[in-house]
Amino acid sequence: MDILKTSETQTVNARSALMEDILTRLKSNFQTYAILFALGALWILFTILTNGAYMGPQNISNLFRQMTVTSFLAIGMVFVIVTGNIDLSVGRLAGFVSVVVAYFQANVWFRQIPDQPLLSAVLSVLIGLGVGLLWGVLQGYIIAFLGVPSFIVTLGSMFILSGAILLVTQGKTIPANQPIFSDIAQGYLPQTLGWAIGFIVLVALLLRSLNKIRRKRKYGLQPPNIGVELAGVIITSALVFGYIYWVNEYRGIQTPVFLLALTALVMSHLANNTRFGRYAYAIGGNREAARLSGVNIQRSIFLVFALMGLLCGIAGVVLASYVGYGTIAAGQGYELDAIASAILGGTSTLGGVGTISGALIGALIMSSLTTGLQMLNVAPAWQYVVKGAVLVLAVYADVYFKRSRQ
Amino acid sequence: MSQGDVILDIRNVTKRFPGVTALDNVSFQVRRGEVHGLCGENGAGKSTLMKILSGVYPYGSYEGTIIYDGSELKLVERPIQRARELGIAIVYQELMLVPNMTVGENIFLGKEPVERGAIQWDRLYSEAGELLAKYGLNVSPRAPVRTLGVGKMQMVEIAKALSENAKVLILDEPTSALTEAEVDRLMEIIANLKRHNVTCIYITHKLEEFFRIADTITVLRDGKVVASQPVGHYTLEKLVGYMVGREMKERFPKRHRHIGDVVLSVEGLEALDPNNPTRRVLRGVSFDVRRGEILGIAGLMGSGRSELVNTLFGEFGRITRGTIRIEGQEVCIRSARDAMRYGLSLVPEDRKLQGLVLIQSILKNISLPNLDQFAGFMRIDEDAEVVAASKQAKSLAIKTPSLQARADSLSGGNQQKVVIAKWLLSNPKVLIMDDPTRGIDVGAKYEIYKLMDELASRGVAIILISSELEEVLGMSDRVMVMHQGRSMGTLDISEATQERVMAMATGLDEIKIV
Numbered sequence: 010m011d012i013l014k015t016s017e018t019q020t021v022n023a024r025s026a027l028m029e030d031i032l033t034r035l036k037s038n039f040q041t042y043a044i045l046f047a048l049g050a051l052w053i054l055f056t057i058l059t060n061g062a063y064m065g066p067q068n069i070s071n072l073f074r075q076m077t078v079t080s081f082l083a084i085g086m087v088f089v090i091v092t093g094n095i096d097l098s099v100g101r102l103a104g105f106v107s108v109v110v111a112y113f114q115a116n117v118w119f120r121q122i123p124d125q126p127l128l129s130a131v132l133s134v135l136i137g138l139g140v141g142l143l144w145g146v147l148q149g150y151i152i153a154f155l156g157v158p159s160f161i162v163t164l165g166s167m168f169i170l171s172g173a174i175l176l177v178t179q180g181k182t183i184p185a186n187q188p189i190f191s192d193i194a195q196g197y198l199p200q201t202l203g204w205a206i207g208f209i210v211l212v213a214l215l216l217r218s219l220n221k222i223r224r225k226r227k228y229g230l231q232p233p234n235i236g237v238e239l240a241g242v243i244i245t246s247a248l249v250f251g252y253i254y255w256v257n258e259y260r261g262i263q264t265p266v267f268l269l270a271l272t273a274l275v276m277s278h279l280a281n282n283t284r285f286g287r288y289a290y291a292i293g294g295n296r297e298a299a300r301l302s303g304v305n306i307q308r309s310i311f312l313v314f315a316l317m318g319l320l321c322g323i324a325g326v327v328l329a330s331y332v333g334y335g336t337i338a339a340g341q342g343y344e345l346d347a348i349a350s351a352i353l354g355g356t357s358t359l360g361g362v363g364t365i366s367g368a369l370i371g372a373l374i375m376s377s378l379t380t381g382l383q384m385l386n387v388a389p390a391w392q393y394v395v396k397g398a399v400l401v402l403a404v405y406a407d408v409y410f411k412r413s414r415q
Numbered sequence: 416m417s418q419g420d421v422i423l424d425i426r427n428v429t430k431r432f433p434g435v436t437a438l439d440n441v442s443f444q445v446r447r448g449e450v451h452g453l454c455g456e457n458g459a460g461k462s463t464l465m466k467i468l469s470g471v472y473p474y475g476s477y478e479g480t481i482i483y484d485g486s487e488l489k490l491v492e493r494p495i496q497r498a499r500e501l502g503i504a505i506v507y508q509e510l511m512l513v514p515n516m517t518v519g520e521n522i523f524l525g526k527e528p529v530e531r532g533a534i535q536w537d538r539l540y541s542e543a544g545e546l547l548a549k550y551g552l553n554v555s556p557r558a559p560v561r562t563l564g565v566g567k568m569q570m571v572e573i574a575k576a577l578s579e580n581a582k583v584l585i586l587d588e589p590t591s592a593l594t595e596a597e598v599d600r601l602m603e604i605i606a607n608l609k610r611h612n613v614t615c616i617y618i619t620h621k622l623e624e625f626f627r628i629a630d631t632i633t634v635l636r637d638g639k640v641v642a643s644q645p646v647g648h649y650t651l652e653k654l655v656g657y658m659v660g661r662e663m664k665e666r667f668p669k670r671h672r673h674i675g676d677v678v679l680s681v682e683g684l685e686a687l688d689p690n691n692p693t694r695r696v697l698r699g700v701s702f703d704v705r706r707g708e709i710l711g712i713a714g715l716m717g718s719g720r721s722e723l724v725n726t727l728f729g730e731f732g733r734i735t736r737g738t739i740r741i742e743g744q745e746v747c748i749r750s751a752r753d754a755m756r757y758g759l760s761l762v763p764e765d766r767k768l769q770g771l772v773l774i775q776s777i778l779k780n781i782s783l784p785n786l787d788q789f790a791g792f793m794r795i796d797e798d799a800e801v802v803a804a805s806k807q808a809k810s811l812a813i814k815t816p817s818l819q820a821r822a823d824s825l826s827g828g829n830q831q832k833v834v835i836a837k838w839l840l841s842n843p844k845v846l847i848m849d850d851p852t853r854g855i856d857v858g859a860k861y862e863i864y865k866l867m868d869e870l871a872s873r874g875v876a877i878i879l880i881s882s883e884l885e886e887v888l889g890m891s892d893r894v895m896v897m898h899q900g901r902s903m904g905t906l907d908i909s910e911a912t913q914e915r916v917m918a919m920a921t922g923l924d925e926i927k928i929v
Contacts, residue, residue: 228798282795284786291783294772301730301769302784303752361774
């Protein structure tokens with residue numbers, strides 16, 4: 010009874026708790042805001058240097074489309090790195106999926122089911138996702154249940170997949186530019202559909218906020234400040250409508266960007282609002298504590314790699330459609346872009362920390378750099394140098410600010 | 416080098432952090448060759464003071480003067496190394512050794528004897544051996560550190576400090592992980608150091624130790640010196656009074672127990688070390704624990720106490736024989752998840768390494784083992800989670816501005832409360848607590864004791880393991896004693912004296928179970 014009494018006197022003022030809550034959220038997302046700021050600065054810089062051409066609707070449309078393949082890999086990589094693992098095979102796995110899909114498009118459907126582009130495309134997608142998932146399941150099994158370190162398994166798998174790509178392509182380029190299939194990464198949504206999506210987002214955001222307030226009331230918790238909540242909805246939908254307006258000026262919402270947005274939403278939900286996500290972060294934060302809390306570590310890590318495989322499958326399908334070919338170099342080096350994006354976006358190499366949205370912004374920065382440097386006619390050699398330097402600088406800035414805040 | 420002159424004279428030292436004054440005009444003197452006890456609750460300023468002495472907070476970051484060995488101590492450039500060179504060495508509570516290196520390599524790490532760029536291994540080991548022998552440290556210089564127990568590791572740490580000709584050796588909570596026998600051994604070593612005119616500053620939460628070893632005791636409270644006197648000036652009660660600012664008559668709360676039926680019973684349990692299947696860690700353990708009862712498990716380090724509870728929790732030993740029954744039903748526990756399903760909870764020995772995800776919020780730590788309560792298909796009800804966690808946090812009086820604060824921002828006592836909160840939320844029938852008050856201050860200890868009593872009075876069966884025998888005797892209703900992986904019998908608290916328990920723990924006495 011004594012215990013209860015002392016607690017009542019210590020009940021913290023609800024309002025200051027709210028402020029504290031907002032502050033800790035700001036602090037904990039410090040790197041995300043910093044990186045958003047960097048992205049803005051980068052865009053302004055390139056816009057000035059290109060006399061405004063950089064922000065043109067066509068360029069912006071291409072820029073976002075370009076980031077999609079590595080973004081699929083980067084959002085999966087967040088989970089992998091958060092659990093304290095690494096996956097070096099993602100680039101080659103996406104590449105392998107892309108040549109397998111191209112092979113079916115060019116050689117199989119063409120003979121078995123001619124003149125059925127929709128059915129062919131659907132079957133190709135299913136095969137692509139299946140191959141990715143299967144490979145992820147295999148890697149996950151070896152890493153989680155047989156206990157071989159992920160670095161080794163995925164390094165080996167990178168070699169194996171490079172060989173497999175050569176086997177499938179026989180060293181040649183396979184065309185994958187058939188109708189409908191090529192729309193997956195090259196198509197655009199009709200402009201009216203674009204606007205409709207914008208309104209759906211707005212309504213969904215409003216409903217979400219209302220639901221949040223209603224539920225907090227139900228549990229007798231301090232409901233969020235309505236003003237703050239509304240401001241969030243307005244800012245987010247303004248960004249979405251702005252984006253839709255701008256890409257509609259060109260040809261409309263890019264299909265792969267739409268697919269990426271859907272995938273990222275699902276993955277964000279997985280990360281924050283499911284046991285699977287919570288367990289992944291807990292394992293990365295303290296494996297021993299997670300184990301003693303009843304978390305099935307093997308199962309969690311297995312699932313993370315299976316999911317990574319599935320995302321490689323998606324990336325591979327988009328890659329084949331985007332390039333229009335399955336080539337021997339498909340996906341080479343993409344794993345490094347994916348890792349860099351995740352880390353730029355605040356994922357900690359020590360595990361336990363990282364967000365999907367951060368990884369997307371990271372990927373956007375990488376893609377913005379590439380596009381901008383290309384427009385300025387910077388030689389490819391120097392593009393690599395700049396990207397590498399930006400990665401190291403960004404992480405150094407984070408380390409520096411963390412140190413000075415202590 | 417006359418014994419008894421002042422080696423360390425701390426004058427009016429003040430250290431401020433934004434918003435807090437950690438040390439407030441602190442002055443006291445340490446005499447050469449003495450053992451100087453330093454005590455105070457967590458946050459009293461002990462560690463801040465030690466960080467100043469060891470150069471973590473360099474000269475200029477605090478106010479006041481420190482006279483060390485006749486001249487003013489000014490640690491400016493490379494302050495931590497400089498402090499060591501001047502002969503101020505510190506042995507931290509968390510041991511800092513490289514487990515895969517040998518004792519000798521660890522002692523000479525960073526200062527290996529070198530000739531033309533090559534390490535002189537023979538010289539290194541012979542010097543390490545001499546050093547260990549000189550101070551009576553019974554460790555082989557070629558033994559890999561990972562094969563040593565905590566007590567021996569501590570000796571290596573001390574040897575490492577002495578190898579740099581330490582004049583002042585600071586021991587920060589040296590006995591928190593030691594058994595009674597190891598503590599005795601450490602006391603001998605300290606006495607031996609005294610003969611070699613090495614000054615020791617001794618920090619501990621186990622106040623009895625001061626009366627065994629210290630010549631002088633300085634008590635800090637809220638950053639101020641409240642007493643600095645020869646040991647004869649104090650009694651245990653007086654010391655506690657200085658620390659908490661009031662007389663504390665009772666160290667353990669009154670009992671309100673209603674003991675019920677047997678919840679957990681273990682019979683003839685035998686188990687192997689999963690990492691080394693030739694080693695038998697449990698060799699016949701039998702006991703039972705009832706609703707509303709606190710069962711203490713006593714035993715020396717290595718007696719299998721922690722191994723037993725971890726095996727019960729499905730996370731350690733490979734069981735070869737014996738049965739575990741929960742409410743009469745025989746169960747098979749293969750993982751923490753199984754154990755939780757049967758209503759067992761474990762507050763593990765090391766809260767930082769095993770109990771908490773330090774980089775995560777208090778909320779997430781409390782809900783981690785209990786997510787099934789809030790999770791539907793593909794969704795966690797975060798509001799229900801907050802409600803449940805804040806209820807626990809309130810009833811345990813966890814001191815924090817917000818549940819969103821990171822677990823590593825809390826003091827040791829509050830961290831331990833978070834660990835307890837996360838397990839209480841799972842509504843356990845049996846709560847196993849492995850050394851629940853290790854390294855936390857007197858006030859927080861008492862709160863945890865009160866909490867244990869309250870839980871027991873609500874019908875939870877508690878199994879308590881502690882490296883402090885007094886704690887086991889002060890809290891338990893019955894005491895089970897272990898020796899070399901076997902249970903030597905269970906004593907009712909009325910017949911459990913320190914002497915009786917120690918006799919059983921060392922294998923001299925055994926109750927034959929009929």
